[in-house]
Amino acid sequence: MGKLLLMIFLGVAIWWLWRKLQATKADAALPKAERPPELMARCAHCGVNQPRSECVEGAGQAVYCSDAHRREAESGSAGE
Numbered sequence: 001m002g003k004l005l006l007m008i009f010l011g012v013a014i015w016w017l018w019r020k021l022q023a024t025k026a027d028a029a030l031p032k033a034e035r036p037p038e039l040m041a042r043c044a045h046c047g048v049n050q051p052r053s054e055c056v057e058g059a060g061q062a063v064y065c066s067d068a069h070r071r072e073a074e075s076g077s078a079g080e
């Protein structure tokens with residue numbers, strides 16, 4: 001009888017250790033895809049949304065999707 005209890009105890013101990021090991025493994029394998037979301041900006045000329053890093057900065061706070069739109073907006077908006 002004592003042998004059976006020992007076997008059960010060992011089984012539980014191994015199961016408990018295995019579960020602990022799985023938990024630490026899961027902790028170590030945290031997703032590394034924690035990238036800050038890219039800031040989007042809206043073209044002041046045509047209104048298209050695109051990543052801030054791909055935008056062209058115009059006068060003041062205005063950003064444009066392309067240099068062509070920056071030039072168009074800055075040459076055309078003077079009278080408006």
Ligand SMILES: [Zn+2]
Pocket residue numbers: 043044045046047048064065066069
């Ligand atoms: Zn544009």
